[in-house]
Amino acid sequence: MDASPSLMIDKPLPPTEKLFNEDPYIKQVEATVIFVQGPYVVTDKTVFYAESGGQASDTGMINGLKVVDVAKRGGNRLVVKKEGIEVPAVTIDTTIVHMLAEDAPFKIGDKVNMEIDWPRRYNLMRYHSASHFLYYAAHKVYDKEGDEIFTKGCSISDEGARFDFFGDIDGARIPEVEKIANDLISAPAIITMEAEALTKDIHYWRCGNIVIPCGGTHVRSTEELAPIKVKRTKKGQNTTRLSGVFI
Numbered sequence: 001m002d003a004s005p006s007l008m009i010d011k012p013l014p015p016t017e018k019l020f021n022e023d024p025y026i027k028q029v030e031a032t033v034i035f036v037q038g039p040y041v042v043t044d045k046t047v048f049y050a051e052s053g054g055q056a057s058d059t060g061m062i063n064g065l066k067v068v069d070v071a072k073r074g075g076n077r078l079v080v081k082k083e084g085i086e087v088p089a090v091t092i093d094t095t096i097v098h099m100l101a102e103d104a105p106f107k108i109g110d111k112v113n114m115e116i117d118w119p120r121r122y123n124l125m126r127y128h129s130a131s132h133f134l135y136y137a138a139h140k141v142y143d144k145e146g147d148e149i150f151t152k153g154c155s156i157s158d159e160g161a162r163f164d165f166f167g168d169i170d171g172a173r174i175p176e177v178e179k180i181a182n183d184l185i186s187a188p189a190i191i192t193m194e195a196e197a198l199t200k201d202i203h204y205w206r207c208g209n210i211v212i213p214c215g216g217t218h219v220r221s222t223e224e225l226a227p228i229k230v231k232r233t234k235k236g237q238n239t240t241r242l243s244g245v246f247i
């Protein structure tokens with residue numbers, strides 16, 4: 001949210017109830033406005049996902065007015081130790097701030113109707129789930145004993161998913177990555193998100209015996225996905241990008 005410097009919140013705001021944590025298929029909700037400043041709106045609960053973990057923010061409408069950006073503010077840093085799984089440090093209990101395309105005509109206490117752009121979010125969910133198979137497959141192919149490939153960053157949009165890995169990744173083995181990912185995608189299997197005991201802001205994404213800590217939104221089954229085409233691009237000296245798009 002690059003317009004955020006103009007957003008000065010001088011009082012602490014409570015954490016927003018994030019409905020997508022319970023059910024990512026909720027498209028719409030009536031919520032109560034608890035803060036307004038210029039184009040920025042905070043409500044008690046929301047269906048809007050704010051960019052994190054590589055997954056892009058939702059867009060949509062509040063009372064028919066366009067939401068152009070969504071961001072998290074505040075919260076507390078939490079480090080979770082879980083045996084056998086590396087869980088990145090996350091900021092929990094954040095307040096979600098929605099930015100409208102224009103100044104918000106709401107006042108505190110107003111009930112507003114919030115609705116996300118569902119076709120876009122659904123593709124974000126599909127690509128986020130597919131990205132976990134791509135990530136798993138890349139590790140399967142390229143990790144060596146004591147020398148695992150290291151993720152520099154990832155990005156999930158409604159048009160594709162990509163990971164940037166440190167170092168060079170052998171392009172000749174891309175068909176193997178693609179096959180492992182697509183074999184998993186093509187086998188009907190349920191995908192679950194189990195909440196971490198300490199916070200609902202961290203979930204464990206599980207499909208079969210693959211478990212990945214994640215705070216994003218996902219589809220319920222591999223049957224909602226499609227096979228992916230994997231492409232490798234060199235990004236400078238020390239970075240290799242693997243991207244996946246549905247075929």
Ligand SMILES: [Zn+2]
Pocket residue numbers: 053128132205213214215216
């Ligand atoms: Zn994820």
